[in-house]
Amino acid sequence: MPVREPTPLLARHPDLPRRLAAVAPGAKLLTRPAEWAPYACDGLTARRRRPGMVAVPADAGEVAAILRLCHALEVPVVPRGAGTGLSGGALPREDALVLSLARLDRILEIDPEARTATVEPGVRNLELGEAVAPFGLFYAPDPSSQVACTLGGNVAENAGGVHCLKYGLTVHNLLAVDLVLMNGETVRLGGGGLDGPGLDLLPVVCGSEGLLGVVTRLRVRLLPRPESVRVVLAAFDALRRAGDAVAAVLRAGILPAGLEMMDRLALRAVAAYLGPGYPECEALLLCELDGCAEEAEALAQRVARCFAEGGAVEIQVARTPEACRRLWAGRKAAFPAMGRLAPDYYVMDGTLPRHRLGEVLETIAALAREHGLAVANVFHAGDGNLHPLILYDAGVPQQREAAEALGRRILEACVAAGGTITGEHGVGVEKLDAMCIQFGRGELERFHALRRAFDGKGLLNPGKAIPTLHRCAELGGMHVQRGRLPHPELERF
Amino acid sequence: MGDRTRELAEQVQEAARTRTPIAPLGTGSKGFLGNPCRARPLATTGHTGVVDYQPAELVVSVRSGTPLPELVRLLAREGQALPFDPPAFPPGGTVGGAVGAGLAGPGRPWQGAVRDHVLGLTLVDGKGSVLHFGGRVMKNVAGFDVSRLLCGSLGTLGLILEVSLRVTPLPETTCSRVFTLDAEAAQSCLARWLRRPFPVTGAAWEGGRLHLRLAGTEAAVRAAVRRLGGEQEHPAFWTALRDQTLAFFRRRDRRVLWRLSVPPNAPVRGHDLEATLLDWGGAQRWVLAAPDDPGPERLAQTLGGYAVRFRQEPPARPWQVLSGTLLWLNQQVKRSFDPAGIFNPGRLHPGC
Numbered sequence: 001m002p003v004r005e006p007t008p009l010l011a012r013h014p015d016l017p018r019r020l021a022a023v024a025p026g027a028k029l030l031t032r033p034a035e036w037a038p039y040a041c042d043g044l045t046a047r048r049r050r051p052g053m054v055a056v057p058a059d060a061g062e063v064a065a066i067l068r069l070c071h072a073l074e075v076p077v078v079p080r081g082a083g084t085g086l087s088g089g090a091l092p093r094e095d096a097l098v099l100s101l102a103r104l105d106r107i108l109e110i111d112p113e114a115r116t117a118t119v120e121p122g123v124r125n126l127e128l129g130e131a132v133a134p135f136g137l138f139y140a141p142d143p144s145s146q147v148a149c150t151l152g153g154n155v156a157e158n159a160g161g162v163h164c165l166k167y168g169l170t171v172h173n174l175l176a177v178d179l180v181l182m183n184g185e186t187v188r189l190g191g192g193g194l195d196g197p198g199l200d201l202l203p204v205v206c207g208s209e210g211l212l213g214v215v216t217r218l219r220v221r222l223l224p225r226p227e228s229v230r231v232v233l234a235a236f237d238a239l240r241r242a243g244d245a246v247a248a249v250l251r252a253g254i255l256p257a258g259l260e261m262m263d264r265l266a267l268r269a270v271a272a273y274l275g276p277g278y279p280e281c282e283a284l285l286l287c288e289l290d291g292c293a294e295e296a297e298a299l300a301q302r303v304a305r306c307f308a309e310g311g312a313v314e315i316q317v318a319r320t321p322e323a324c325r326r327l328w329a330g331r332k333a334a335f336p337a338m339g340r341l342a343p344d345y346y347v348m349d350g351t352l353p354r355h356r357l358g359e360v361l362e363t364i365a366a367l368a369r370e371h372g373l374a375v376a377n378v379f380h381a382g383d384g385n386l387h388p389l390i391l392y393d394a395g396v397p398q399q400r401e402a403a404e405a406l407g408r409r410i411l412e413a414c415v416a417a418g419g420t421i422t423g424e425h426g427v428g429v430e431k432l433d434a435m436c437i438q439f440g441r442g443e444l445e446r447f448h449a450l451r452r453a454f455d456g457k458g459l460l461n462p463g464k465a466i467p468t469l470h471r472c473a474e475l476g477g478m479h480v481q482r483g484r485l486p487h488p489e490l491e492r493f
Numbered sequence: 494m495g496d497r498t499r500e501l502a503e504q505v506q507e508a509a510r511t512r513t514p515i516a517p518l519g520t521g522s523k524g525f526l527g528n529p530c531r532a533r534p535l536a537t538t539g540h541t542g543v544v545d546y547q548p549a550e551l552v553v554s555v556r557s558g559t560p561l562p563e564l565v566r567l568l569a570r571e572g573q574a575l576p577f578d579p580p581a582f583p584p585g586g587t588v589g590g591a592v593g594a595g596l597a598g599p600g601r602p603w604q605g606a607v608r609d610h611v612l613g614l615t616l617v618d619g620k621g622s623v624l625h626f627g628g629r630v631m632k633n634v635a636g637f638d639v640s641r642l643l644c645g646s647l648g649t650l651g652l653i654l655e656v657s658l659r660v661t662p663l664p665e666t667t668c669s670r671v672f673t674l675d676a677e678a679a680q681s682c683l684a685r686w687l688r689r690p691f692p693v694t695g696a697a698w699e700g701g702r703l704h705l706r707l708a709g710t711e712a713a714v715r716a717a718v719r720r721l722g723g724e725q726e727h728p729a730f731w732t733a734l735r736d737q738t739l740a741f742f743r744r745r746d747r748r749v750l751w752r753l754s755v756p757p758n759a760p761v762r763g764h765d766l767e768a769t770l771l772d773w774g775g776a777q778r779w780v781l782a783a784p785d786d787p788g789p790e791r792l793a794q795t796l797g798g799y800a801v802r803f804r805q806e807p808p809a810r811p812w813q814v815l816s817g818t819l820l821w822l823n824q825q826v827k828r829s830f831d832p833a834g835i836f837n838p839g840r841l842h843p844g845c
Contacts, residue, residue, distance in 0.1 A: 113758040193753075
């Protein structure tokens with residue numbers, strides 16, 4: 001079927017820049033293709049497109065004015081934060097306006113007594129963390145892109161991070177947002193306290209990938225920084241043993257602040273990048289415990305015991321901030337380190353019930369062999385959130401396609417094990433097909449209806465996050481009903 | 494235990510066909526919440542049982558008609574609990590009711606709301622379709638988060654059939670302390686204490702006494718008691734606060750019991766402190782007022798929050814006032830789940 005290219009935005013609406021300037025005089029308007037390069041993609045760099053044009057409003061009032069105008073003219077809008085998303089949620093379109101929130105970047109209030117902060121969406125995650133640190137407080141979600149990613153983007157993706165096992169995702173730490181709807185109206189969801197009036201729409205907006213509205217202000221909760229931290233490292237000679245040790249820690253009633261795993265290939269990449277540091281092994285666990293000094297130490301002892309009973313071949317406990325930082329350094333460098341192993345990598349983001357970690361990791365290894373590609377695993381074991389990194393070389397013909405095919409098989413394996421296709425990176429454009437594995441027609445219809453409730457014309461970030469029913473039908477109905485694939489008798493892995 | 498999915502879905506389909514308003518019902522223990530609405534009860538009685546529970550996963554999947562006390566007992570046998578600690582109003586509710594009402598106990602600011610622990614659910618929507626949202630895993634950003642939206646929707650969006658809940662380990666130890674302080678002094682103590690990483694899981698003030706609950710590891714609780722002081726108190730206080738059986742709630746008489754949700758450090762000066770109980774470290778305030786007194790609602794707005802008439806007999810006035818774009822959006826969302834408007838029409842708001 002021939003795909004018709006949409007008419008570029010400025011060809012369809014030549015007077016749009018003039019009309020935008022009239023309603024949002026402070027906004028920067030980028031109308032020349034030469035200015036669009038930074039907006040051509042987000043963190044999913046394999047997918048690039050030209051935007052129709054780019055607007056960078058100065059404040060919330062201008063955001064509303066721009067959306068109102070675009071609504072009237074039926075111009076699609078792609079909201080954009082820092083562009084660090086990994087699923088193409090901010091991928092532009094030729095027929096759409098990119099709305100950058102970069103200039104709404106003020107921290108409006110830090111209230112140490114209420115333990116909250118009110119910020120604009122363009123404030124960077126780490127910047128907020130640094131601003132509240134002098135009060136002895138911290139903002140819990142800490143996605144690995146926290147140096148660059150913004151809080152507005154964190155809301156759109158429901159960002160997690162290393163510490164969400166104990167302290168929750170963005171949805172657990174978000175108290176209120178001002179949301180501008182596509183028609184230009186603003187609603188405040190949530191309240192001054194811990195909840196808001198009416199239906200609880202905040203969790204729906206959180207993780208909605210810019211389809212429901214544009215956040216122009218948000219209030220988040222801050223937590224007291226724990227007094228003391230310990231990090232326990234354990235090396236295992238089998239992935240499955242490490243997986244079982246994760247379950248044993250949780251079963252023992254311990255809720256670590258973070259619990260991460262790396263496999264042999266990931267460890268090799270880190271060693272090549274940072275030099276030797278971790279013991280050589282099949283699987284490495286890093287477990288962070290916090291609390292008052294006595295508590296953190298007692299927990300670290302118990303976790304070390306769990307790991308020893310689980311067959312760890314080596315255990316180390318870091319007790320000083322410096323020693324903890326040293327143990328974390330390799331984990332934090334894991335993604336950049338992959339560049340040492342292959343020119344390109346493709347990050348997956350499936351989530352699993354934790355008791356199936358070991359088994360699915362073995363399935364992934366088998367699938368990788370079948371596709372002739374290497375897969376390294378670096379992930380949030382405590383949450384069951386896998387990040388298999390498929391290594392490939394885009395310069396070799398067919399390798400990118402092979403990597404994507406392997407990715408789909410891995411996600412199918414996650415869903416078949418009772419998990420999900422994306423734990424924290426979002427659907428964007430990348431996992432639209434995988435959504436058809438996860439959901440049936442009824443659920444997808446409900447998502448579309450919910451979207452129309454917020455944006456009746458479907459102009460906000462169209463073509464992202466929720467696949468059309470048509471698309472899923474064309475894929476041939478691979479929906480995995482509640483962990484059961486159709487025709488379970490067929491060999492798939 | 495039994496699975497009544499098909500039968501319940503058929504009843505919803507029938508109601509949709511005949512446009513008969515229906516009211517999802519567990520045991521009716523929270524029937525007083527919301528506006529009165531005329532609808533035929535659709536009870537989940539008998540739709541019970543734990544579908545899946547693996548303690549090491551910290552997740553339990555359970556049918557909505559399961560009595561809440563039964564689930565709590567089952568979890569306790571494995572050393573686990575529902576972190577949101579829902580109230581058990583007589584005659585004791587169901588799991589579906591706890592999720593639909595969205596009420597959390599005194600630990601809410603530290604242990605999270607109901608919706609913070611709902612990982613997935615199955616529901617019958619207004620067309621009678623059985624739909625599955627979310628899952629059994631901790632992190633899941635595939636599709637809009639419908640499961641959490643159902644929390645506190647008071648049965649206006651659909652009939653909940655099954656929920657997957659995150660559970661947490663029971664604390665090693667729990668200890669309750671009480672301090673004699675007036676409201677302002679209590680508030681300033683809390684402002685200081687709650688900024689520190691003490692293992693607090695409850696902070697409430699009433700009648701000149703500040704109650705503090707500490708829970709966690711022995712080491713952490715012992716260290717906190719040493720630093721904070723106070724007198725030992727029986728932990729039954731917290732259950733009575735959660736279930737509204739404290740003397741404060743019993744002396745309501747004909748007055749309205751208001752629930753105010755405000756910033757925890759909002760000034761207490763505007764309150765009639767004789768008729769106010771501060772919970773959630775000050776973020777949830779229970780206020781008794783005469784039926785025709787709109788004062789609590791105005792006060793909540795002045796303090797940057799909102800108020801609901803939590804209990805009033807007879808239910809003469811709206812449970813909660815919503816207006817403008819927010820009301821419109823609530824109505825839009827309601828219609829997207831229930832186009833015929835059969836689920837508890839008007840219980841939350843006009844048109845919701």
